[in-house]
Amino acid sequence: MSRYRLYPTPTQQAALLEQCRHARYLWNMALEQWSMWTPDKRPTPGYVEQARQLTEARAASGWLRAGSQTVQQQALRDFDQAVRNFYAGTHRRPTWRRAGVHEGFRIVGSQASRVVKLNRKWAAVKVPKVGWVRFRLSRAVPDAKSYRITRDRMGRWHLAFAAIPPPIPAPGTGEVVGVDRGVTVSAALSTGELLTCPGLTEREQARLKQLQRRRARCRRGSKRRGRVKAAIAKLYARAGDRRKDWVEQTSTDLARRFDVIRVENLRIGPMTRRPKPKPDPERPGRYLPNRRRAKAGLNRGILANGWGDLVARLEHKAAGRVEKVNPAYTSQTCSVCGHCAPDNRESQAVFRCAACGHRANADVNAAVNIAAGRAVSARRETPARVSPKREPQLAASG
Template sequence: MSRFRMYPTTAQRLALLQQCGHARYVWNLALEQWAMWTREKGPTPGYVAQCRQLTEARSAFDWLRSGSQMVQQQALRDFDQACRNFYAGTHRRPTWRKAGRCEGFRIVGSQASRIVRLNRKWAAVNVPKVGWVRFRLSRAVPEAKSYRITVDPSGRWHLAFAVIPPPIPVSGPGEVVGVDRGVTVSAALSTGERLSCPGLSDHEQKRLKYLQRRLGRCRRASQRRQRVKTAIAKLYARSGDRRKDWVEKTSTDLARRFAIIRVEDLRIVKMIGRPKPKPDPARPGRHLPNRRRAKAGLNRGILANGWGALVRRLEHKAPGRVEKVNPAYTSQTCSVCGHCVPENRKSQAVFRCVACGHQANADVNAAINIAAGRAVSARRETPGQVSPKREPQHSTSG
C-alpha cells in the first residue's frame, strides 16, 4: 500500500471517529450473527441479506443514518471477505474490533478518486460525510480504486491506497545471498555484512519504563490514565516506525542487489510461544521455575528485530527469488569443511571449528551455510565426502 499521513481538523477528527465507530459496530454485529451458527438453526445471513438488514436499521435509527452508507456496507463486505479467507485457510478467524485499536474504514468506487492537489507538499481527499481532509504528499499519489483511513493508538491518521507496486528488478550481476536472522544482530549476510534494526534509545526506554509504572498508579477511566496511555503509544509507534523503515530499506537493497535470497524457514509463531508449566512432583498443585521471564525477553527481541516482516517484504518485492532453507544446525556447521558439532559454536558471536580450525563470526558463518542451502541430518553427523561418479551400493545389514 501507499500510505500518507493525514492532518484533519478537530471537527473532522470527531467526524472520522464517528465513521470508524459505525464501521466497527456493523463489523461486530455481523460477527455476532456469524458466531450464532448451529446445525439446528441453519445458515446465518450472508452479505446480501445483511445489506437488507442494514437498510432497515438505517431507517429505524437516526444515529446510524447520520453516517455514510458506503462505509457501513464496506464493513459488511470486508467481513464477508474475511470469512471467505478463513474458510480458504489463508487467514485466521475474524475477531472483534475494539475501540481505540481497530479504528478505520474503507472507501471504494468513484468517491475514492476525489483527490485534489493543493501545492507541492499538500493534497486533500473528499471523505463522505466529513469533507475535504488534508494529507501530506510524501510521494506520488497512485491511481487506486479504493483507499482506507485508519488511526493508530497514538492518534495519528493515515490514508492508504490499495495499490500493488511492481517487483524490484536486479540491478547487479545477480548473486546468491544468505540471510541469518538473530536477536543481537538483526540480519547477517553471507557477504559479511551485519545489519541491526534500530529501536528505542536508552533515554526512551527509561521514559517508557517510567510511563508504565505511572500507568499502574493511575485510576481507571481517568483522564490522566488516558494521557499516559497516549504517551506510551507514541513511544511504541516511534519504535514501530523505525522498524518498518529499516525493513523497507533493507528489503529493497537486498532485492536490488541479489538474484536469489535464501533465508531460514522459521516458524516464528511457535518460537514466540509461552513455555509450558512444569508441575512439581514433590508438591502437588505447585510448579517449578520454567524460565518464563527469560523466554519473554527472547520473544520481545524476536519481535523487535522484525524477522517476519523482513521476509514478507522480500517476498513482495522479489517474488519467486526468495528461497527458504531448512534451519537445522546451520549455526553449528562449519562453512569450510562442513563439520557439525555443538562445540563449534563457542559463544553468540564466535565460531571456531574443532576439525579444521576455521574461525569466523557465528552469524556470518550461518549465513554462508544458508546461502549454500546446506541441510544437516537430525543426528548432527557430517555428511561423508562421496564421489558423484560412484555407483550406488546395496545396503548390508550389520
C-alpha cells in the same frame, strides 16, 4: 499499499472517528450474528440480508442515519470477505474490533478516485460525510480503486491506497546472499555485513519503564491514565516506525543487489509462544519453574528485530527470488570444511571450527551456510565435502 499521513482538522477528526464507530459497530454486529450459528439452526444472514437489515436500522436509528451508508455497507462487505477467507483457509477467524485499537474504515468505488493535488507537497481526498481532508504527498498517488483510513493508538491518521507496486527487477549478476536473523544482530549477510534494527534508545527505554509504573498506579477510566497510555503508545509507535523503516530500506537494498536471497525457514509464531506451565508431581496444584520470564525476553527480542516483516517484504519486492533453507545446524556447521559439532560455537558471536580451526563471526558463518543452501543435520542429510571413508592424511615433513 501506498500509505500517506493524513492531517484532518479537529472537526474532521470528530467526523472520522464517528465513521470509525459506525464501521466497528456493524462489523461486531455481523460477527455476533455469525457466531450464533450452530449445526441445528438455519444459516446466519449473509451480506444481502445484512444490507437489508442495515436499511431498516438506518431508518430507525438517527445515529446510524447520520453516518455514511457507503462506509457502513463496506464494513459488512469486508466482514463477508473475511468469513470467506476463513472458510478458504487463507486467513484466521474474524475477531472483535475494539475502540481505540481498530479505528478505521474503507472506501471502494468511484468515491476512492476523488483526489486532488493542491501543490507539490500536499493533496486532498474527498471522504463521505467529512469533506476534503489534506494528506502529505510523500510519493506519487497511485491509481487505486479503494483506500482505507486508519487511526493508530498514538492518534495519527493515515490514508492507504490499495495499489500493489511492481516487484524490483533482479540485477542479473547471478549473486546469491544468505541472511541469518538473530537477536543481537538483526540480520547477518554472507558478505560479512552485520545489520542492526534500530529500537528505543536507553533514555526512551527508561522513560517507557517509568510510564508503565505510573500507569499501574492510575485508576482505571481516569483521564490521567488516558494521558499515560497515550504517552506509552507514542513510544511504541516510535519503535514501530523505526523498525518498519529499517525493514523497508534493508529489503529494498537486498532486492536490488542480489539475484537470489536465501533465508532460514523459521516458524516465528511457535518460536515466540509462551512456555507451557509444568505441574509439580510432588505438590498438586503447584508448578515448577519454566523460565517464563527468560522466554518472554527472547520473544521481545525476536519481535523487535522484525524477522517476519523482513522476509515478507523480501517476498514482495523480490518475487520468486527468495528461497527458504532448512535452519537445522546452520549455526554449528563450519562453512569451510563442513564439520558440524556443538563445540564449534564458542559464544554468541565467535565461531571456531574444532576440525580445521576456521574462526569467524558466528552469524556470518551461519549466513554463508544459508547462502550455500546447506541444511546439515546430525544424521548428515547433506553429504560431507570429504568422504567419511577417507583415511586421515599425515602432514608432509620438511
